[in-house]
Every structure is written in C-alpha cells, then in structure tokens.
Amino acid sequence: MDAFQYELTSETAINLRYEYGGEYFTFNLFRDDYGWVLHPFDGILLRNQAMCTLVAGELFKHKPFQVMLAKEGILFTDIRSTVNLDNVNTPVAARNERESRVNPADDLADDLMEFVQQHSIEEVIDYECRLVGSRISFYKEILQRMFMDNLGPSDPEFQKIQDIVRIYEQTLERLSDLNGPNLDAGSRGRF
Numbered sequence: 001m002d003a004f005q006y007e008l009t010s011e012t013a014i015n016l017r018y019e020y021g022g023e024y025f026t027f028n029l030f031r032d033d034y035g036w037v038l039h040p041f042d043g044i045l046l047r048n049q050a051m052c053t054l055v056a057g058e059l060f061k062h063k064p065f066q067v068m069l070a071k072e073g074i075l076f077t078d079i080r081s082t083v084n085l086d087n088v089n090t091p092v093a094a095r096n097e098r099e100s101r102v103n104p105a106d107d108l109a110d111d112l113m114e115f116v117q118q119h120s121i122e123e124v125i126d127y128e129c130r131l132v133g134s135r136i137s138f139y140k141e142i143l144q145r146m147f148m149d150n151l152g153p154s155d156p157e158f159q160k161i162q163d164i165v166r167i168y169e170q171t172l173e174r175l176s177d178l179n180g181p182n183l184d185a186g187s188r189g190r191f
Helices: 043-047 049-061 063-071 092-100 104-118 121-148 156-178
Strands: 004-010 013-020 023-032 035-040 079-081
Touching (some): 013 121, 023 049, 035 049, 043 049
Antiparallel strands (some): 013 023
16 A cells, blocks of 8 residues: 555545554545645544644655645645644754743643634634535545445444434534524624
8 A cells, every 4th residue: 555645535625545654644635715724534643733743744745745736736835734733844852842941831822812813703613614514525425435335224334424424414504503694794803
C-alpha cells in the first residue's frame, strides 16, 4: 500500500490516507465558502493536537500530496485546518522550548477570545453544519460502496452505517434550526 492515497468523493471533497510512523491516518479535505478545510478523522489525531500537527505537517511536505493538490487546482494558501497547525515547519523541540516559557492557558484564552471576536454565532453554526454535511457525504459514500459490494440493509454493519447517517442528518437539522429566523443575522463578533 502506498504511503499516500486519495479519493475524490465529490467535486468538493477528497478523502486522504497518509502513512506516518507505520500507521495510516485518514483526513478529509473539503471545500467550504472560505476555501479548503483539512479535517482529521482518526481519534488519536483529534485527541492529541501535537500528534495531529506532526502528521499534518509531514503530509504538507509529502510530494505526492503536493502533486495531488496541483492536479486538483488547490493552492496551499486556500487550505485551513480544523486543528491549529501553526508553526508546523518549526522543529518540535524549538516549539516546546518556546512554549515552556509561556503559559498554555493564556494562549488558549487568547485563541478563544480571538475566535469569539472574529466570528458570529451564525458563522459558527454554518461552519458546524458544513462539517456535519461532509460527514454525511462521507458515510453515504461508504454505504454506496457497501451496496456495490452486495451488502445491503440486511447486513448489520450496513445498518450501523445507516444509523450513523441518520444521526448526522438529525444533527444537521437541529444545527440548521439554530440559525432560524429568530437570530439577528446582522450581528457580528461576540456571541
């Protein structure tokens, strides 16, 4: 198996698999209103931001990934991440040395305040809706492939994937309802 694999699931979504340290990690690269978003799927990356930064940093340096971006017409500057990838090109030791002098809680509070000041609640809800929508597309693609492999509604695994899709669809509906007509669409910033 290659160290890097990708699959176009739609015009606005690409599933990526990247080998790092002998393990494969899965990412989704999807387009939203502001450009392309890189989102890790693996629990180890979601729970451990430092590990995610390492893996994503190496992914960005990986030539086949760069070639894939060029083929698909995606610019590096158009890619954002759902995890903080600041200083991915700085060696880990250098980052840790600098970070040890600063209280991480201060950085978190600063990041939180910056986020609150720069995004309206409507923007946050829209962003979450897009993330959930990409998950729905991802699992529907899995259902299609399972169906093409002669697995259907009688298969327990197929049923569980269907349940995941239903849960995400209900979540998307509830999130979308939050941006209903009662919210002031003109407000920006703090929520």
